[in-house]
Amino acid sequence: MPGRAAGAPTSRRLTGVLVALCATVVTSYGALFYAFAVLAPSIAGDTGWSQVAITTAFSVASLAGAACGIPVGRMLQRFGPRPVMVFGSALGAASVAVMALAPDFAIFACAWALIGVATAGLYYAPAFAALTAWFGARRVRAITTLTLAGGFASTIFAPFTAFLDGRLGWRGSYLVLAGILLVVTLPAHAIALRLPWQPQQAVARAPDRDVLGSPLFVLMASAGTVTAFVSYASLVALPVLLLGRGAAPALAAWAVGLAGAGQVGGRLVYPLLDHRLRPRTRAAFVFGLLAASLLAQSLVTGPEWLSVAIAVVGGAARGLFTLVNATLPAELWGPERYPAISGVYQAPLAAAGGLAPGAGAAIAAVAGGYPALFEILAALAAVAVVIALAPGRAVPRPVSASNPRMTSD
Numbered sequence: 001m002p003g004r005a006a007g008a009p010t011s012r013r014l015t016g017v018l019v020a021l022c023a024t025v026v027t028s029y030g031a032l033f034y035a036f037a038v039l040a041p042s043i044a045g046d047t048g049w050s051q052v053a054i055t056t057a058f059s060v061a062s063l064a065g066a067a068c069g070i071p072v073g074r075m076l077q078r079f080g081p082r083p084v085m086v087f088g089s090a091l092g093a094a095s096v097a098v099m100a101l102a103p104d105f106a107i108f109a110c111a112w113a114l115i116g117v118a119t120a121g122l123y124y125a126p127a128f129a130a131l132t133a134w135f136g137a138r139r140v141r142a143i144t145t146l147t148l149a150g151g152f153a154s155t156i157f158a159p160f161t162a163f164l165d166g167r168l169g170w171r172g173s174y175l176v177l178a179g180i181l182l183v184v185t186l187p188a189h190a191i192a193l194r195l196p197w198q199p200q201q202a203v204a205r206a207p208d209r210d211v212l213g214s215p216l217f218v219l220m221a222s223a224g225t226v227t228a229f230v231s232y233a234s235l236v237a238l239p240v241l242l243l244g245r246g247a248a249p250a251l252a253a254w255a256v257g258l259a260g261a262g263q264v265g266g267r268l269v270y271p272l273l274d275h276r277l278r279p280r281t282r283a284a285f286v287f288g289l290l291a292a293s294l295l296a297q298s299l300v301t302g303p304e305w306l307s308v309a310i311a312v313v314g315g316a317a318r319g320l321f322t323l324v325n326a327t328l329p330a331e332l333w334g335p336e337r338y339p340a341i342s343g344v345y346q347a348p349l350a351a352a353g354g355l356a357p358g359a360g361a362a363i364a365a366v367a368g369g370y371p372a373l374f375e376i377l378a379a380l381a382a383v384a385v386v387i388a389l390a391p392g393r394a395v396p397r398p399v400s401a402s403n404p405r406m407t408s409d
Helices: 011-047 051-079 081-100 105-119 124-150 153-192 208-212 215-244 249-276 279-299 304-333 335-367 370-389
Strands: none
Touching: 011 051, 011 081, 011 105, 011 124, 011 153, 051 081, 051 105, 051 124, 051 335, 081 105, 081 124, 081 153, 124 249, 124 304, 124 335, 208 335, 215 249, 215 279, 215 304, 215 335, 215 370, 249 279, 249 304, 279 304, 279 370, 304 335, 335 370
């Protein structure tokens, strides 16, 4: 049976869980994701490895994390988040240390693959599973809070990593980050995630395999995967687009930074959409907002402040998209089966995100430039809207013993 905490944890313990996960998610994304963008040039300069090879190793980590999403979801379903996230903390810290000390590229690449495995237990997905189970009807507010905190990972760790790099080099920087990852995340996961994790008394009207094979699941996972590709490809391509139009590097950097601020704004308004729109309509609205912002970005060549404003709208759409992905499985198929269903749902989205930067650059080269790329990405996001709203038969959600009226969306 799908897992959920038995009983009602006290508000104090729930607050402890949320604070701990905010700290560990910020640290994990900062040390394992955002630090790479800062240190990649130093790695290439120090080792002589090509930038393409280094970036490929990083992409392999993203794909490894995506591949582990499904089995990790099943483990979360059965054992709860504590053992999964404690293991992720230990493996992540050890792998970063190995990568920092790697004497050759083969060991460097293998270490990144292990880092990718660790991210399946450190990033948003297991934290969302914990909050969905333990916070119950308050899960949207808790998940929104977590993603708002996560938005500061780059703000904290990008300048901090640059500071370390200037004094310790990339190897010393990653060793420090490995220590921080271990000291912050392992005890937080071990201590704060001790709430009971037991199967909820519920009658499943359909097994998980029927959910995963249902037309509705296929449609929503497909729409989410397309949008994940569009989201990551456009974010990486945005500064290249603006620089190609003559913008100063500082302005391009500001556009990316303010797009990040837009993500925070989008997440702040998500609870309003949650109350007013049904799940599939809400998802389609977010996909459509992203499509409109990308089309506008492809067509508007000035003034520069307008391009930056459009980037902020696109950032808001990306922030909303994160929360759509976090909440959709529970709303359509029930929180009782969230970890296992979400693990399968998120896996292709993560894979698409890992492949998107390289694929986006390739599309731009073939299509004739980055304005054309943004037009293509806008069209793909529009396709995602159509997919999300297409008729699709659902399977019944489980009936909760505490809420026998729970039915399919």
